[in-house]
Amino acid sequence: MPTLVMKFGGTSVANLDRIARAAKRVALEVAKGYDVIVIVSAMSGKTNELVGWVNETSPLYDAREYDAVVSSGENVTAGLMALRLQEMDIPARSWQGWQVPLITNDAHGSARIVEIPSDNINKKFAEGMKVAVVAGFQGISPEGRITTLGRGGSDTTAVAFAAAFDAERCDIYTDVDGVYTTDPRISPKARKLEKISFEEMLELASLGAKVLQTRSVELAMRFNVKLRVLSSFDEPSDDAGTLVCAEEQIMESKAVAGVAYSRDEAKMTLVTIEDKPGIASKIFGTLAEAGVNVDMIVQNVSEQNYQGHAGGVTDMTFSCPIDQKMRAEKALNDAKEKGVLAFDRLEVETDVAKVSVVGIGMRSHAGVAAKMFKTLSDENINIKVIATSEIKISVLIDRKYMELAVQALHDAFELDKA
Amino acid sequence: MPTLVMKFGGTSVANLDRIARAAKRVALEVAKGYDVIVIVSAMSGKTNELVGWVNETSPLYDAREYDAVVSSGENVTAGLMALRLQEMDIPARSWQGWQVPLITNDAHGSARIVEIPSDNINKKFAEGMKVAVVAGFQGISPEGRITTLGRGGSDTTAVAFAAAFDAERCDIYTDVDGVYTTDPRISPKARKLEKISFEEMLELASLGAKVLQTRSVELAMRFNVKLRVLSSFDEPSDDAGTLVCAEEQIMESKAVAGVAYSRDEAKMTLVTIEDKPGIASKIFGTLAEAGVNVDMIVQNVSEQNYQGHAGGVTDMTFSCPIDQKMRAEKALNDAKEKGVLAFDRLEVETDVAKVSVVGIGMRSHAGVAAKMFKTLSDENINIKVIATSEIKISVLIDRKYMELAVQALHDAFELDKA
Numbered sequence: 001m002p003t004l005v006m007k008f009g010g011t012s013v014a015n016l017d018r019i020a021r022a023a024k025r026v027a028l029e030v031a032k033g034y035d036v037i038v039i040v041s042a043m044s045g046k047t048n049e050l051v052g053w054v055n056e057t058s059p060l061y062d063a064r065e066y067d068a069v070v071s072s073g074e075n076v077t078a079g080l081m082a083l084r085l086q087e088m089d090i091p092a093r094s095w096q097g098w099q100v101p102l103i104t105n106d107a108h109g110s111a112r113i114v115e116i117p118s119d120n121i122n123k124k125f126a127e128g129m130k131v132a133v134v135a136g137f138q139g140i141s142p143e144g145r146i147t148t149l150g151r152g153g154s155d156t157t158a159v160a161f162a163a164a165f166d167a168e169r170c171d172i173y174t175d176v177d178g179v180y181t182t183d184p185r186i187s188p189k190a191r192k193l194e195k196i197s198f199e200e201m202l203e204l205a206s207l208g209a210k211v212l213q214t215r216s217v218e219l220a221m222r223f224n225v226k227l228r229v230l231s232s233f234d235e236p237s238d239d240a241g242t243l244v245c246a247e248e249q250i251m252e253s254k255a256v257a258g259v260a261y262s263r264d265e266a267k268m269t270l271v272t273i274e275d276k277p278g279i280a281s282k283i284f285g286t287l288a289e290a291g292v293n294v295d296m297i298v299q300n301v302s303e304q305n306y307q308g309h310a311g312g313v314t315d316m317t318f319s320c321p322i323d324q325k326m327r328a329e330k331a332l333n334d335a336k337e338k339g340v341l342a343f344d345r346l347e348v349e350t351d352v353a354k355v356s357v358v359g360i361g362m363r364s365h366a367g368v369a370a371k372m373f374k375t376l377s378d379e380n381i382n383i384k385v386i387a388t389s390e391i392k393i394s395v396l397i398d399r400k401y402m403e404l405a406v407q408a409l410h411d412a413f414e415l416d417k418a
Numbered sequence: 419m420p421t422l423v424m425k426f427g428g429t430s431v432a433n434l435d436r437i438a439r440a441a442k443r444v445a446l447e448v449a450k451g452y453d454v455i456v457i458v459s460a461m462s463g464k465t466n467e468l469v470g471w472v473n474e475t476s477p478l479y480d481a482r483e484y485d486a487v488v489s490s491g492e493n494v495t496a497g498l499m500a501l502r503l504q505e506m507d508i509p510a511r512s513w514q515g516w517q518v519p520l521i522t523n524d525a526h527g528s529a530r531i532v533e534i535p536s537d538n539i540n541k542k543f544a545e546g547m548k549v550a551v552v553a554g555f556q557g558i559s560p561e562g563r564i565t566t567l568g569r570g571g572s573d574t575t576a577v578a579f580a581a582a583f584d585a586e587r588c589d590i591y592t593d594v595d596g597v598y599t600t601d602p603r604i605s606p607k608a609r610k611l612e613k614i615s616f617e618e619m620l621e622l623a624s625l626g627a628k629v630l631q632t633r634s635v636e637l638a639m640r641f642n643v644k645l646r647v648l649s650s651f652d653e654p655s656d657d658a659g660t661l662v663c664a665e666e667q668i669m670e671s672k673a674v675a676g677v678a679y680s681r682d683e684a685k686m687t688l689v690t691i692e693d694k695p696g697i698a699s700k701i702f703g704t705l706a707e708a709g710v711n712v713d714m715i716v717q718n719v720s721e722q723n724y725q726g727h728a729g730g731v732t733d734m735t736f737s738c739p740i741d742q743k744m745r746a747e748k749a750l751n752d753a754k755e756k757g758v759l760a761f762d763r764l765e766v767e768t769d770v771a772k773v774s775v776v777g778i779g780m781r782s783h784a785g786v787a788a789k790m791f792k793t794l795s796d797e798n799i800n801i802k803v804i805a806t807s808e809i810k811i812s813v814l815i816d817r818k819y820m821e822l823a824v825q826a827l828h829d830a831f832e833l834d835k836a
Contacts, residue, residue, distance in 0.1 A: 016474055050494060056434055058501040065504070068512050069497035072490040076468065079487035083476040086483070094486050098516065099562060144517060 004034040007158035010044030011175035012232035023084040039158040042073025063108035074135035092131040097138035104139035111147035116164040152213030163223035173232035178242035181415035182259040189416040203358040255365035256413040272344035275312035290331035296387040353402035356394035375412040422452040425576035428462030429593035430650035441502040457576040460491025481526035492553035510549040515556035522557035529565035534582040570631030581641035595649035596660035599833035600677040607834040621776040673783035674831040690762035693730035708749035714805040771820035774812035793830040
């Protein structure tokens with residue numbers, strides 16, 4: 001039997017009615033002859049509630065306990081979905097991460113999938129089970145403890161299952177009907193894309209477009225999983241949503257495919273560090289050990305003999321997710337105390353946002369950066385940090401200008417036109 | 419190190435403040451030098467919410483999925499309690515049932531504990547862990563699926579751990595400060611007992627006194643676990659609560675120790691069944707297979723050639739927990755359809771309650787039954803079914819008279835006097 005993976009996000013399983021609705025979609029695919037693997041998120045709001053409890057109980061929490069707590073919401077929806085399907089006379093059962101088992105490494109809180117053995121589930125398919133409902137987001141470490149794959153990790157669970165079971169397609173059901181040129185809540189001119197390349201989706205996902213978890217797109221690209229993003233609230237249709245596919249399947253690309261943003265950024269500056277080889281490695285090694293995901297990095301030009309410092313000195317600025325701010329501060333200050341790092345002070349800004357333009361066409365179109373900077377300058381928006389890759393340009397700006405910047409860039413690159 | 423088991427019920431871990439408060443009690447015992455095993459329930463209300471969702475999704479649910487869903491609340495509190503203890507610099511970690519592993523049989527929904535291997539937890543104690551926080555109520559079946567031990571199952575988890583780890587004592591923290599002669603919400607004259615025998619507690623527990631799950635008391639009796647019931651809201655004190663202990667440790671007993679009641683009863687009558695050997699075994703075999711816990715059973719005297727029936731016929735009345743009513747009806751009607759059972763009709767009453775008097779002194783005091791029936795008769799309360807054991811007498815009455823019956827019996831047996 002061909003296998004299909006269907007993933008339902010938090011809003012698609014937010015209550016019993018929605019679970020019933022999602023189950024009907026599953027039934028349609030079962031009727032077409034598929035063995036279906038359903039990946040479910042927790043009911044919307046549940047994981048946030050659990051994360052809040054963990055943070056309140058222990059701000060610098062033990063990530064192993066964090067995982068044990070926050071993974072529980074998916075167990076609930078997996079069981080309820082299996083029950084709902086059984087009520088519709090579809091043989092179904094739920095699987096928690098450790099039952100599959102979905103084996104990960106031990107990087108609690110953002111574990112990476114090591115292996116998904118297919119034997120257990122395939123054995124049940126062979127015995128007549130039509131739907132395996134798998135709790136998303138969770139796995140089991142080599143030590144036998146529960147791990148989670150990071151926020152949005154159920155997308156990654158879904159793609160990993162699609163790869164492991166050689167699924168015909170991986171449908172990601174969410175509360176939006178596809179991938180847009182930007183967030184429609186910010187720009188009413190945002191337009192739905194019919195197709196988007198893995199590379200672009202990757203940049204959009206990592207930039208906070210929130211439709212798909214970054215790692216799920218990486219995985220889909222690596223294993224060439226046909227990925228479709230669509231709404232669980234629209235009527236079923238074969239060409240619904242946005243197809244995320246290889247670049248070759250998209251005929252001509254505009255310079256810019258979309259504008260993304262992220263509110264949840266913190267900007268940190270280490271003021272007055274020695275400018276000598278190895279210093280960056282020490283700083284970012286320290287942060288990596290503490291589990292901080294550093295994003296943008298800028299180093300100022302060196303100032304010779306600044307304020308009595310013997311050698312050259314400089315400042316180092318970087319950004320990281322705002323919820324890792326405390327962790328980063330603690331790691332850097334601890335390193336300073338232990339004499340591993342030397343700096344005068346650590347400046348932290350949290351009222352910043354990141355705005356990015358993304359497009360594979362950028363490779364062959366010149367002047368995208370210039371146009372972006374001019375657009376922002378015309379709106380009197382000051383750029384704090386710039387970072388670029390082959391197919392994206394990101395800037396860090398004051399958070400209050402974020403919406404304005406997104407709208408202006410969407411207009412400037414004429415993204416409302418197909 | 420001596421080991422102590424401390425169990426916190428739903429109201430004792432109802433929110434983060436209460437979890438913190440419970441953690442402080444655990445810290446006191448750790449300071450005394452104990453290795454502590456903490457068993458936690460779900461936050462109060464959570465399990466009911468989950469059970470409600472399951473029932474709404476699938477009234478005749480697959481008990482395996484029921485278990486997968488309803489066990490999730492305990493995982494949350496176990497993790498949060500471990501985090502809270504870590505914040506107090508007490509080395510702690512959480513354990514879910516399958517991680518211990520707490521091995522049960524596969525009677526989903528009310529599984530029995532088969533084994534609790536102590537190696538995994540003891541290894542961690544040896545490595546310096548001071549507190550193992552175990553999610554109560556849950557285990558793992560031989561097939562590797564999650565099982566639950568039935569409502570109130572965390573008590574049983576606690577006593578089983580106390581037995582498996584040869585604990586010095588098993589303290590059950592709840593929202594009442596001990597075991598009372600009856601429910602103080604019904605009779606303001608209810609008096610707290612300093613000690614109660616395992617046997618009496620067993621009858622009270624099974625009769626719905628709700629302080630302890632029946633099976634936990636059975637287990638405690640079998641393994642002679644020192645069991646203490648106390649409130650997590652009172653100030654810590656060495657003689658708080660009620661000690662549940664062997665009969666020998668209680669000097670003189672009154673005829674009646676307490677009055678118990680249960681609202682959650684259904685009365686069922688199979689009208690016009692054949693009165694011949696093997697019929698009862700067929701009826702109750704059918705119900706047992708369907709997982710119905712039959713409680714009281716009464717068979718009417720036989721009527722010869724009643725309404726044209728060839729042999730002797732009779733009626734069979736029994737009671738069962740109200741939430742098993744549908745299951746019982748389905749099992750009996752299915753059996754009738756298949757020709758396994760013959761009866762004219764099934765009468766179901768759900769507006770009934772069970773009231774019982776319990777006391778080991780009953781064995782040596784005559785006239786307890788007579789006094790009970792006279793007391794009810796004086797209040798004009800009609801008795802529907804009577805059942806007796808060596809140390810208890812139970813009656814099924816109209817539910818609307820339940821409070822009145824409890825109060826009248828409490829007065830009649832002078833339970834307010836020590």
